Amino acid sequence: MAQNVAAFMENVIAKNPSEKEFHQAVEEVVESLWPVLDKRPEYRKHKIMERITEPERVLMFRVPWVDDKGEVQVNRGFRIEMNSAIGPYKGGLRFHPSVNLGILKFLAFEQVFKNALTTLPMGGGKGGSDFDPKGKSDIEVMRFTQAFMSELFRHIGPNTDVPAGDIGVGGREIGFLFGQYKKLRNEFTGVLTGKGLNWGGSLIRPEATGYGSVYFAANMLETKGDTLEGKTALVSGSGNVCQYTIEKLLDLGAKPITCSDSGGYILDEEGIDREKLAFIMELKNVKRGRISEYAEKYPNAVYTAVDKDLDYNPLWNHKADCAFPSATQNEINAKDAGHLLANGVGVVSEGANMPTVPEGVNQFVDAGILYGPGKAANAGGVAVSGLEMSQNSLRYNWTREEVDQKLHRIMKDIHDASAAAANEFGTPGNYVNGANIAGFIKVADSMMDQGIV
Numbered sequence: 001m002a003q004n005v006a007a008f009m010e011n012v013i014a015k016n017p018s019e020k021e022f023h024q025a026v027e028e029v030v031e032s033l034w035p036v037l038d039k040r041p042e043y044r045k046h047k048i049m050e051r052i053t054e055p056e057r058v059l060m061f062r063v064p065w066v067d068d069k070g071e072v073q074v075n076r077g078f079r080i081e082m083n084s085a086i087g088p089y090k091g092g093l094r095f096h097p098s099v100n101l102g103i104l105k106f107l108a109f110e111q112v113f114k115n116a117l118t119t120l121p122m123g124g125g126k127g128g129s130d131f132d133p134k135g136k137s138d139i140e141v142m143r144f145t146q147a148f149m150s151e152l153f154r155h156i157g158p159n160t161d162v163p164a165g166d167i168g169v170g171g172r173e174i175g176f177l178f179g180q181y182k183k184l185r186n187e188f189t190g191v192l193t194g195k196g197l198n199w200g201g202s203l204i205r206p207e208a209t210g211y212g213s214v215y216f217a218a219n220m221l222e223t224k225g226d227t228l229e230g231k232t233a234l235v236s237g238s239g240n241v242c243q244y245t246i247e248k249l250l251d252l253g254a255k256p257i258t259c260s261d262s263g264g265y266i267l268d269e270e271g272i273d274r275e276k277l278a279f280i281m282e283l284k285n286v287k288r289g290r291i292s293e294y295a296e297k298y299p300n301a302v303y304t305a306v307d308k309d310l311d312y313n314p315l316w317n318h319k320a321d322c323a324f325p326s327a328t329q330n331e332i333n334a335k336d337a338g339h340l341l342a343n344g345v346g347v348v349s350e351g352a353n354m355p356t357v358p359e360g361v362n363q364f365v366d367a368g369i370l371y372g373p374g375k376a377a378n379a380g381g382v383a384v385s386g387l388e389m390s391q392n393s394l395r396y397n398w399t400r401e402e403v404d405q406k407l408h409r410i411m412k413d414i415h416d417a418s419a420a421a422a423n424e425f426g427t428p429g430n431y432v433n434g435a436n437i438a439g440f441i442k443v444a445d446s447m448m449d450q451g452i453v
Contacts, residue, residue: 019102079127089125092166113439120386190392210244212380237327326351
């Protein structure tokens with residue numbers, strides 16, 4: 001098998017040079033899928049793997065805009081429309097200086113399988129820009145998003161491609177993007193998700209990714225007759241995913257003790273309670289401040305600034321039962337994974353996309369801990385985006401309880417489908433293999449049904 005995977009990856013790397021995140025995402029999936037290809041040779045005959053790793057469409061465009069000083073700025077915009085075999089392209093927009101083609105292709109590729117796992121009719125896509133909204137005024141953000149949408153609007157629509165938010169794209173950005181789309185197309189449709197509640201949004205959408213990753217952890221623990229009650233949890237990030245992961249952990253009786261931003265992290269061994277969480281939400285969502293201010297407000301907490309000379313992240317080197325990486329890709333390296341295992345962590349549920357490097361994933365799988373990979377554990381966000389699309393089509397809003405109940409059910413279904421696929425193909429308890437296989441089979445069968453397109 002290793003020889004076959006290496007040969008396949010050699011071709012992928014040759015066709016997509018310098019896109020290391022995309023290579024990483026593809027290799028992890030291919031390693032899981034080779035037993036499936038051996039068992040179902042029709043997938044090989046129809047070149048499903050070759051087709052599924054090639055985007056259906058890649059859009060790249062310039063985004064010129066004018067800042068508050070009257071100076072012209074130029075950014076680069078992207079949309080990767082990866083696969084539409086089971087529905088319209090669906091996936092977020094990321095505004096961050098690190099955005100490039102390789103990162104967005106990896107995210108779009110992951111999105112294909114994640115969306116398939118939700119059981120909802122959504123294909124996979126991703127997009128964004130190297131624009132950084134940090135430090136920009138609301139007017140600058142509006143000018144940029146309007147310029148961005150002035151090109152993107154030609155390529156999206158409620159039955160074609162439905163973007164959402166991601167890093168750097170929250171309610172403010174979605175509002176500006178939707179307003180420009182509506183003006184250019186002269187129509188009010190559910191073309192974006194993550195919208196405001198007054199104009200087509202869904203309850204629970206901001207909470208969904210964080211809630212979902214906690215629900216997935218609870219489902220994994222349930223297979224061992226255990227719960228999150230009383231468990232200590234490490235959480236990274238301080239945006240929506242982190243905030244609502246902490247909220248749902250508190251709902252289920254766990255004790256979250258960390259959160260972070262690009263400057264460093266806080267450790268609060270007394271636990272981040274609801275009052276402290278409200279402070280974090282105000283700090284990050286309204287004041288757009290730094291997490292170091294938490295330690296100023298609560299002096300019993302310890303703030304540790306990022307040390308670029310360290311070859312590990314000390315956030316992951318504390319005694320705990322569970323870990324919820326909720327910041328960004330590759331935030332847990334091999335040494336971090338070793339620290340988590342050494343400190344007693346038995347559950348890892350990924351709220352971020354591909355936050356653990358392959359060597360770390362291997363350590364978790366070899367140790368036999370409950371490890372929920374991002375494409376399964378963080379699918380709650382896109383699941384509720386899909387529910388928002390359904391509500392837009394119906395011109396009807398479900399209650400908070402109805403949406404949360406549907407999210408809980410979807411996360412249970414994702415867990416069970418991943419577990420069943422892992423069992424069927426000889427790796428019981430391996431949610432990495434299970435999620436990859438379950439998502440792939442649904443997409444692959446749909447591609448075969450639709451012919452060579």
